[in-house]
Amino acid sequence: MGDDTSHLFQKAAEYLARGDQERIAYIRSPRWIGYPRAQKVLKQLETLLSYPASHRMPNLLIVGDTNNGKTMLVKRFCGQHKPQDNPTGEAAVVPVLFLQAPPVPDEGRFYNAILERLFAPYKSGDRADRKQFQAIKLLREVGLKMLIIDEIHHVLAGSMAKQKAFLNVIKYLGNELEVPIVGVGTRDAFRAIQTDPQLSNRFDHALLPRWANDDDFLRLLATFERVLPLRYPSVLIDGSLADKIYSMSEGYLGEISRLLVDAAVAAVESGQERIDKRVLDSIDWVPPSERRKEPRE
Numbered sequence: 463m464g465d466d467t468s469h470l471f472q473k474a475a476e477y478l479a480r481g482d483q484e485r486i487a488y489i490r491s492p493r494w495i496g497y498p499r500a501q502k503v504l505k506q507l508e509t510l511l512s513y514p515a516s517h518r519m520p521n522l523l524i525v526g527d528t529n530n531g532k533t534m535l536v537k538r539f540c541g542q543h544k545p546q547d548n549p550t551g552e553a554a555v556v557p558v559l560f561l562q563a564p565p566v567p568d569e570g571r572f573y574n575a576i577l578e579r580l581f582a583p584y585k586s587g588d589r590a591d592r593k594q595f596q597a598i599k600l601l602r603e604v605g606l607k608m609l610i611i612d613e614i615h616h617v618l619a620g621s622m623a624k625q626k627a628f629l630n631v632i633k634y635l636g637n638e639l640e641v642p643i644v645g646v647g648t649r650d651a652f653r654a655i656q657t658d659p660q661l662s663n664r665f666d667h668a669l670l671p672r673w674a675n676d677d678d679f680l681r682l683l684a685t686f687e688r689v690l691p692l693r694y695p696s697v698l699i700d701g702s703l704a705d706k707i708y709s710m711s712e713g714y715l716g717e718i719s720r721l722l723v724d725a726a727v728a729a730v731e732s733g734q735e736r737i738d739k740r741v742l743d744s745i746d747w748v749p750p751s752e753r754r755k756e757p758r759e
């Protein structure tokens with residue numbers, strides 16, 4: 463009578479005994495699901511991190527569709543390589559620095575972002591080369607082993623001259639610090655890097671493309687089912703249900719996640735306790751491609 467929890471991971475099953483509000487909060491809380499492509503990229507990052515320092519470090523560009531798990535993946539990696547306070551030395555040890563590129567290709571602001579991540583005081587009015595000097599000095603002091611730049615397409619946007627200037631910044635940082643640089647962004651970043659043969663040579667690519675409606679997708683659905691604490695099995699991998707989830711989400715991981723979370727919440731609130739077509743139809747859902755078309759007021 464609904465006591466069978468074999469369709470859930472143990473942690474999720476424990477939430478069946480809690481109140482609905484607590485269960486819904488758990489359903490909505492962020493979670494990491496390991497899928498084969500993500501595991502592969504995480505492994506690539508590990509390999510890069512242990513690469514011996516040289517004047518010619520390999521770099522990695524993680525390219526993917528929007529809302530598809532790029533940032534979450536690199537943040538997961540950062541979580542596995544957290545900064546450590548150094549009780550004996552002066553500076554903390556920061557093996558991996560995660561940085562969000564400023565929204566515009568501006569060297570000064572790029573270095574501001576680095577200095578802010580390191581909690582270093584700086585004068586925003588200082589010239590870019592001064593900030594560059596300060597940033598490099600500090601990054602050496604914290605023993606940096608990898609620099610991750612998210613939204614890298616932002617700084618590689620703009621005129622050819624701007625693009626070129628930033629490609630030089632990246633080259634310079636890599637050469638000076640002898641650490642691999644990991645860029646994360648859209649295909650525009652890929653195209654920008656291709657314009658510099660010397661740099662494109664040193665960048666491997668990892669792709670996080672939109673999901674296809676294939677076996678990996680079914681495995682992903684099966685995992686979601688096991689982490690969402692509902693009393694009855696939904697059998698999301700059932701052909702027609704899986705097809706419906708695929709077409710509603712259009713294969714973006716962020717959409718798949720949001721759709722299933724919303725549906726699970728609706729299934730708790732309605733007492734249905736499983737995700738089926740009716741539940742999926744009951745939630746307000748505008749497909750992502752439609753959402754992008756909607757005029758903003």
Ligand SMILES: Nc1ncnc2c1ncn2[C@@H]1O[C@H](COP(=O)(O)OP(=O)(O)OP(=O)(O)O)[C@@H](O)[C@H]1O
Nearest residue numbers: 493494495527528529530531532533534715716719
């Ligand atoms: N490994 C994962 N397990 C579970 N959910 C995930 C995972 N990766 C991503 N998601 C879901 O997808 C959403 C979008 O992920 P993320 O922000 O990493 O995308 P992105 O590719 O960086 O998007 P953007 O191009 O907009 O920056 C997350 O908020 C989360 O809900």
Ligand SMILES: [Mg+2]
Nearest residue numbers: 532533534612
């Ligand atoms: Mg992102």
